[in-house]
Amino acid sequence: MTEPAKDAMGDEAERVARARNGDVAAFEGLYRDHVGRVYGLCLRMTGNPATAEDLTQDTFVNAWRSLPGYEGRSRFSSWLHRIAVNAVLAQRRAPLGRNEVSMTDDEGGTMDFAADQQLDDATPIDLERAISALPPGARDIMVLHGIYGYSHEEAAGMLDLAVGTCKAQLHRARQLMRARLHVEQHT
Amino acid sequence: MTTIQFDRGPQKDALLAQASKLPREIAPPRDLWPAIRAKLADQAQVEPRRINWPMALAAGFVVASVSALLTWSLMRDPGPAAGDRALASVVATQAELVPVNYGPGSALGAAQLKARDDLLAQFRQRLDQMPPETRAAVIKNLAIIQRAADEIGAALAQDPASGLLTGLLLSTYRDELKIYSKVVTAGDALTRRT
Numbered sequence: 539m540t541e542p543a544k545d546a547m548g549d550e551a552e553r554v555a556r557a558r559n560g561d562v563a564a565f566e567g568l569y570r571d572h573v574g575r576v577y578g579l580c581l582r583m584t585g586n587p588a589t590a591e592d593l594t595q596d597t598f599v600n601a602w603r604s605l606p607g608y609e610g611r612s613r614f615s616s617w618l619h620r621i622a623v624n625a626v627l628a629q630r631r632a633p634l635g636r637n638e639v640s641m642t643d644d645e646g647g648t649m650d651f652a653a654d655q656q657l658d659d660a661t662p663i664d665l666e667r668a669i670s671a672l673p674p675g676a677r678d679i680m681v682l683h684g685i686y687g688y689s690h691e692e693a694a695g696m697l698d699l700a701v702g703t704c705k706a707q708l709h710r711a712r713q714l715m716r717a718r719l720h721v722e723q724h725t
Numbered sequence: 726m727t728t729i730q731f732d733r734g735p736q737k738d739a740l741l742a743q744a745s746k747l748p749r750e751i752a753p754p755r756d757l758w759p760a761i762r763a764k765l766a767d768q769a770q771v772e773p774r775r776i777n778w779p780m781a782l783a784a785g786f787v788v789a790s791v792s793a794l795l796t797w798s799l800m801r802d803p804g805p806a807a808g809d810r811a812l813a814s815v816v817a818t819q820a821e822l823v824p825v826n827y828g829p830g831s832a833l834g835a836a837q838l839k840a841r842d843d844l845l846a847q848f849r850q851r852l853d854q855m856p857p858e859t860r861a862a863v864i865k866n867l868a869i870i871q872r873a874a875d876e877i878g879a880a881l882a883q884d885p886a887s888g889l890l891t892g893l894l895l896s897t898y899r900d901e902l903k904i905y906s907k908v909v910t911a912g913d914a915l916t917r918r919t
Binding site: 562565566569570573574575577578581587590591594595598599600601602603604607612617618620621623624627628665666669680683684685686687695696697698712715716 | 738740743744745747748749750752757761764885886887888892
């Protein structure tokens with residue numbers, strides 16, 4: 539993966555402006571700068587590398603199509619992340635999106651999920667594995683708030699949930715992770 | 726009353742502190758740009774326009790009315806069922822049923838649309854067994870859902886970051902499936918009664 543020379547591409551605002559006018563090269567620069575975070579977000583929320591690749595592609599294609607409507611009121615990265623989260627949620631809530639992740643109800647509560655959550659043995663970090671084993675509602679908030687640093691209010695907006703629901707899900711996530719990490723440490 | 730403190734702040738929670746140190750960037754296993762670049766050629770950038778919120782919100786009210794109509798159809802005396810069905814078949818040929826089109830920017834994937842189409846096949850069979858007025862109402866309500874999907878889809882194309890719009894579109898999709906499902910279920914019940 540080649541990194542475009544930032545001097546040549548100019549700063550992000552300029553690249554966004556150029557991309558809004560149909561400059562694909564400028565948009566590629568934005569892609570190169572942000573793909574790691576978008577893919578990381580999708581991978582952690584879905585737990586499936588192939589799905590995360592598809593959703594990452596969808597995110598950038600949707601962003602390209604919608605750039606004329608981006609008014610710069612939020613950071614470009616936040617805007618992009620919201621698109622990614624929407625893509626994940628749309629994929630998850632569909633009737634056939636259940637092979638990779640659990641479904642959540644409108645409040646983000648878990649309706650049901652695979653009882654035998656398969657962990658990727660190649661995942662090197664216990665914490666990552668504990669996060670990937672969380673039910674989706676709890677995992678979403680742990681990823682957005684815990685890893686990516688969004689506030690409860692921001693995460694609630696992204697997930698279209700009440701702030702209180704996000705806090706409850708985070709509480710649940712921490713309990714489940716502590717239990718799992720404790721078991722792993724003692725086996 | 727005991728208040729549970731859900732949010733203790735990341736500085737006080739070792740688990741959250743560790744999570745915040747995880748790398749935020751993960752490189753995908755392959756360069757996704759060529760595939761994205763190829764898709765951009767087919768994607769026109771969308772100029773902002775105003776959303777018709779009343780129409781977008783209307784779909785939520787549709788399912789209840791269709792549901793009530795189907796319930797009424799099941800509760801009433803079936804009467805000369807064969808005659809009704811013959812009439813229904815005649816009407817069925819007069820009004821074309823068009824499934825809802827969600828557009829390219831809807832975030833609905835091929836799997837979701839395939840699920841809809843699978844249900845649609847059963848729905849078409851059962852709809853022909855419905856009384857003419859029920860069938861007409863179903864088609865009319867699907868048209869309303871289509872208009873709602875158009876409005877939401879247009880707004881979502883401009884603002885794909887909107888969780889509200891995504892939720893509305895998914896609700897619209899689920900509403901469409903509910904209508905199909907209710908017709909299939911009602912058709913099964915009618916078949917059992919006759």
